[in-house]
Amino acid sequence: MSLRTRLASVNPERTVLLRGALRPGIVVEEAEAPFSQPPADVFVLRWLGLAADTELSSEMLAMECEISYCTLGSQAFGGLDRGRALTRMDRELLEILEPFTTAKINYSVQQPSPMQTQVFWDEPSFTAATLQRDRLSRTVRIAVYSYEEQNEL
Amino acid sequence: MTSNSFAAPAPVARRVRAYFAPVERATKTHAPFDPAQINTFDPDLPPEPWIDLGWIENFVRKSTSKSAPILTGIPASTLEQTRNTIGAHLSFEFLSWTKLTMALATGSQHMNVLASLDGVTPEPAVGVQSGSTSSVIQLATGDAAGFRPGSMIAVDADYSGQTGFVGSPVSGAYLRQALTDTHYIRRITFNVGLVLGVSSGSLILAQPLPGGAPEATAKVQAITGFVDREGGSFYQEWSALFVMEGSQGDRIFFYYPRLQTTSGAEESPVSLDGRHKGGLSRVLLKGQFLALPVADPVDGERVLCYRSFKPAAYSLI
Numbered sequence: 187m188s189l190r191t192r193l194a195s196v197n198p199e200r201t202v203l204l205r206g207a208l209r210p211g212i213v214v215e216e217a218e219a220p221f222s223q224p225p226a227d228v229f230v231l232r233w234l235g236l237a238a239d240t241e242l243s244s245e246m247l248a249m250e251c252e253i254s255y256c257t258l259g260s261q262a263f264g265g266l267d268r269g270r271a272l273t274r275m276d277r278e279l280l281e282i283l284e285p286f287t288t289a290k291i292n293y294s295v296q297q298p299s300p301m302q303t304q305v306f307w308d309e310p311s312f313t314a315a316t317l318q319r320d321r322l323s324r325t326v327r328i329a330v331y332s333y334e335e336q337n338e339l
Numbered sequence: 340m341t342s343n344s345f346a347a348p349a350p351v352a353r354r355v356r357a358y359f360a361p362v363e364r365a366t367k368t369h370a371p372f373d374p375a376q377i378n379t380f381d382p383d384l385p386p387e388p389w390i391d392l393g394w395i396e397n398f399v400r401k402s403t404s405k406s407a408p409i410l411t412g413i414p415a416s417t418l419e420q421t422r423n424t425i426g427a428h429l430s431f432e433f434l435s436w437t438k439l440t441m442a443l444a445t446g447s448q449h450m451n452v453l454a455s456l457d458g459v460t461p462e463p464a465v466g467v468q469s470g471s472t473s474s475v476i477q478l479a480t481g482d483a484a485g486f487r488p489g490s491m492i493a494v495d496a497d498y499s500g501q502t503g504f505v506g507s508p509v510s511g512a513y514l515r516q517a518l519t520d521t522h523y524i525r526r527i528t529f530n531v532g533l534v535l536g537v538s539s540g541s542l543i544l545a546q547p548l549p550g551g552a553p554e555a556t557a558k559v560q561a562i563t564g565f566v567d568r569e570g571g572s573f574y575q576e577w578s579a580l581f582v583m584e585g586s587q588g589d590r591i592f593f594y595y596p597r598l599q600t601t602s603g604a605e606e607s608p609v610s611l612d613g614r615h616k617g618g619l620s621r622v623l624l625k626g627q628f629l630a631l632p633v634a635d636p637v638d639g640e641r642v643l644c645y646r647s648f649k650p651a652a653y654s655l656i
Contacts, residue, residue: 243346331586
């Protein structure tokens with residue numbers, strides 16, 4: 187949600203129409219209906235590995251987050267600007283990842299409530315861009331950390 | 340109203356930010372940092388006189404203080420300890436080359452290279468007019484024509500034969516005997532700036548001059564770069580503050596009231612691509628420092644540095 191809010195600020199024009207609602211162009215894959223192929227010009231976030239450090243005074247969870255995105259460029263340029271479009275998305279992603287921390291919020295209750303700790307993450311790791319037909323895409327991996335709090339579960 | 344707490348593990352931080360402030364050498368006055376500021380200290384807008392030098396790398400601090408036992412009894416056993424010596428060293432690498440980072444990373448005097456048309460004679464200095472501020476330098480009609488956007492300038496007074504520590508508020512040199520070079524203070528001053536705009540009677544600077552608004556006797560002279568040297572008798576001395584921002588809003592401050600550079604100029608090349616060692620390298624300025632003692636204003640104890648910690652909100656203490 188934090189990245190969504192930040193994206194709306196960084197580039198209000200990057201939006202996606204989902205279930206009849208226009209939203210900032212970032213979606214969590216597991217929270218949406220399956221799509222046959224990833225939507226273009228949208229950041230798709232997916233959670234991968236999980237690790238826990240139970241030795242600490244508060245248990246720390248580490249989750250690997252993968253953010254993938256692709257573009258076909260714009261119709262105005264016949265898709266020939268897809269390199270620039272991907273670079274723009276690279277730039278936007280770097281911007282929304284700063285600062286590398288955000289408040290931890292409990293969304294499992296009816297009124298989302300801020301918790302005591304912060305979720306934080308490490309430097310993003312960008313993979314090489316790949317071209318499939320006219321679709322240029324990239325994947326970024328980020329290690330995301332959080333502390334378990336009292337009464338969290 | 341009640342709330343929850345959490346048991347915060349050790350702080351997690353990505354990097355260290357460095358702030359420096361000049362020590363007034365003649366009066367031995369260092370820059371203060373009151374730990375009461377740890378809640379209000381704005382990393383992007385540090386209070387005066389602190390100058391933000393950005394992120395640093397490979398920050399290592401080491402205590403070299405030595406204790407010795409006081410032995411008593413037969414067989415002897417330690418009754419108490421006594422602190423024989425106090426010492427602290429510090430090293431890190433600056434990520435940028437500026438007047439200040441170069442000066443801090445060199446063990447000796449750091450100088451400005453005065454611009455010259457013939458390679459020998461410095462271009463003339465022009466007088467600062469009233470109404471100047473730290474960001475806008477007022478000049479007499481016609482004098483501004485000698486500068487253009489992109490010019491680098493040094494702003495300080497003519498040298499008039501003084502000895503001892505030279506330069507204020509930052510001492511840039513120590514002279515044991517008088518010189519005849521009129522431009523000497525502008526050669527060693529830290530009051531340097533980049534010109535971004537030129538009008539008929541003023542220069543607009545990219546950043547405020549470190550010394551604030553120039554004095555009435557100050558003059559402006561173009562410079563082309565910086566130079567330092569191995570040797571000489573002068574040591575840089577600065578107050579330093581290092582801040583580590585934790586992931587939970589916690590903060591660690593390291594305050595060194597007096598730091599002197601201990602080594603000569605040294606660079607650390609870091610390969611831009613770890614897989615291609617022989618390729619492009621970023622050249623970092625390596626700084627190594629020795630902490631000097633001050634008297635704690637509260638109890639008069641001799642101390643070298645302070646570590647302050649602001650715990651994360653709601654973390655158990």
